[in-house]
Amino acid sequence: MSDDLVQEMPENGEVDSVNEQMVKSPRKPREAGHGGIRLYKPGQGFYTRVGTAIGVGVLILWGGKFLFDELSGMLGSGSSSASYALPLQYGIATGFILVMGLVLYWVVGINRKANDFFIATEGEMKKVNWSTKQEIVRSTKVVVLVTIVMSVFLFAADLLFMMIFSSLGVLRAGPTLLEIFGIKG
Incomplete structure (x- = not known):
């Protein structure tokens, strides 16, 4: 090992401080190209994550449309007196889709427990003996x-x-x- 990575012990065998016992490690430079988006264990459990994201994404979009339709009945967007109804419908439905999309990204991309489950699931699926x-x-x-x-x-x-x-x-x-x-x- 080089001298800049590990501090040597004193010759008398005594250590002056705890810091002298620790091994210095060089700081990793930040990887470029992520654009601020990071995934926990990228490349592992890919198909399980993608399948989950697609399935839940469809449910989120359906939920946004359902919310939009329900708000239409509640706000009475067809009447001329409710000029705020249509923008409010779009705003709430879009906000729902965005918030749920961020929650989905957190679960599928960042959450360690969920991703460890996805990775383990994909590993177990590879062990399955599929019928001919x-x-x-x-x-x-x-x-x-x-x-x-x-x-x-x-x-x-x-x-x-x-x-x-x-x-x-x-x-x-x-x-x-x-x-x-x-x-x-």
């Missing part, structure tokens, strides 16, 4: 077949119970319903 296309097609065929068989079975059971309860007089199925299925009552 053939397995998915086979499973889908089984689900569709079982659904069709169960539908036919339940239809037949319903028809049977309808006939039994109609013949006992418990169920008043109109003759048109019985005629639809070709049953003479």
Whole structure:
């Protein structure tokens, strides 16, 4: 190590102050090109962060539009007496979108706990053993077949119970319903 980074211990082994024990480290120069926007652990958990930002961003925009529409009804922007209503609507909706956008940036870009969660989530998703296309097609065929068989079975059971309860007089199925299925009552 060079002399300018580490102070040497005195030869007698005694240390005069705590500062002499500390290792001096050079100060890192500020990196250019960030424009004041910094991200916690950039490059890690990228897809999880982007997906979260897009999903929540859509919800924020929808919330702004919803707020704008609700304020329209509350302020009566259609009447001529409320000339302040439309600018107030736009101002409140835009303010909501901006504030929530900053909160989203804080959660997705700066908050350490949330970003550690996103990074861990993406790491776990990389460990998942995804099914092949053939397995998915086979499973889908089984689900569709079982659904069709169960539908036919339940239809037949319903028809049977309808006939039994109609013949006992418990169920008043109109003759048109019985005629639809070709049953003479």
